[in-house]
Amino acid sequence: MNLSPQNILIIGAGHGLGLALALECQRRYPQASIHTTYRRAEKASNLLNSGLVSTKLDPLNETEVESYCEDLPQLDLVINCVGMLSTENFGPEKSLRDINIEQLTEVFQVNTFVTPLWAKHLKRKFSKDTTSVFATLSAMVGSIGENEIGGWYGYRASKTALNMFLKTMAIEFERSRLKTSVVAIHPGTTKTELSENFLKGIQHKVWEPAGAAENILNILEKCPGEGTGLFKNWDGRTIGW
Numbered sequence: 001m002n003l004s005p006q007n008i009l010i011i012g013a014g015h016g017l018g019l020a021l022a023l024e025c026q027r028r029y030p031q032a033s034i035h036t037t038y039r040r041a042e043k044a045s046n047l048l049n050s051g052l053v054s055t056k057l058d059p060l061n062e063t064e065v066e067s068y069c070e071d072l073p074q075l076d077l078v079i080n081c082v083g084m085l086s087t088e089n090f091g092p093e094k095s096l097r098d099i100n101i102e103q104l105t106e107v108f109q110v111n112t113f114v115t116p117l118w119a120k121h122l123k124r125k126f127s128k129d130t131t132s133v134f135a136t137l138s139a140m141v142g143s144i145g146e147n148e149i150g151g152w153y154g155y156r157a158s159k160t161a162l163n164m165f166l167k168t169m170a171i172e173f174e175r176s177r178l179k180t181s182v183v184a185i186h187p188g189t190t191k192t193e194l195s196e197n198f199l200k201g202i203q204h205k206v207w208e209p210a211g212a213a214e215n216i217l218n219i220l221e222k223c224p225g226e227g228t229g230l231f232k233n234w235d236g237r238t239i240g241w
């Protein structure tokens with residue numbers, strides 16, 4: 001049972017993977033109605049020139065999120081691409097010595113809290129009759145079972161907590177009889193603003209955003225056939241929580 005979406009929402013599509021996913025949806029589903037959001041206009045010129053419907057909003061502002069969601073049609077594919085690893089003043093923690101409450105709070109807000117906030121206001125946009133997918137870009141480093149090298153406390157833990165939100169949402173959606181496959185997906189290491197300072201010395205493949213977006217959609221299209229509450233790698237492998 002493959003998804004063939006008609007109404008799509010990409011949250012955080014101003015650049016990076018979100019933009020690449022929006023453009024790949026535009027290429028792959030030419031009949032679909034594609035809604036996108038972005039926050040910083042100065043980073044979103046490619047999105048704004050793409051012809052896609054795009055709305056500027058702060059994905060953590062509940063008033064803005066609620067009023068935006070009210071006007072959306074029924075959806076069959078939602079992908080949340082909002083996330084952060086570091087700021088100008090703070091890199092991911094190498095050791096406990098780098099723990100900083102202000103930074104941890106910001107990382108958790110952006111990586112963890114955006115998904116349940118949007119799910120609260122989008123739940124009624126999913127159908128009990130037709131299949132749909134609600135996905136968030138998570139990260140392999142959020143897997144507790146696969147953590148063998150440590151470091152990056154805030155990023156890792158915020159993605160682990162995100163995964164728990166998604167798994168719990170999957171149970172609630174299923175109990176509400178929604179035919180929505182709720183998915184955490186690792187996009188693979190991809191050259192974007194988030195990763196650009198951390199790519200030196202990486203031994204495995206680093207994707208361009210367009211290639212990563214193709215991989216992600218190939219997997220998400222198949223997710224309705226696999227159930228819900230999934231943690232998937234970009235190549236289709238199921239990642240252990």
Ligand SMILES: NC(=O)c1ccc[n+]([C@@H]2O[C@H](COP(=O)([O-])OP(=O)(O)OC[C@H]3O[C@@H](n4cnc5c(N)ncnc54)[C@H](OP(=O)(O)O)[C@@H]3O)[C@@H](O)[C@H]2O)c1
Nearest residue numbers: 012016017039040081082083137139189190192193194195
């Ligand atoms: N790139 C990789 O190698 C990689 C690997 C694993 C997982 N991921 C995940 O993939 C997702 C997309 O990342 P990306 O690589 O495409 O990075 P990116 O190009 O830096 O995009 C990050 C997105 O998050 C938004 N964002 C960042 N900080 C925000 C804040 N404080 N408030 C609101 N929105 C904020 C950005 O919007 P603005 O620019 O408007 O702030 C942008 O839409 C993230 O969740 C990331 O953890 C990426």
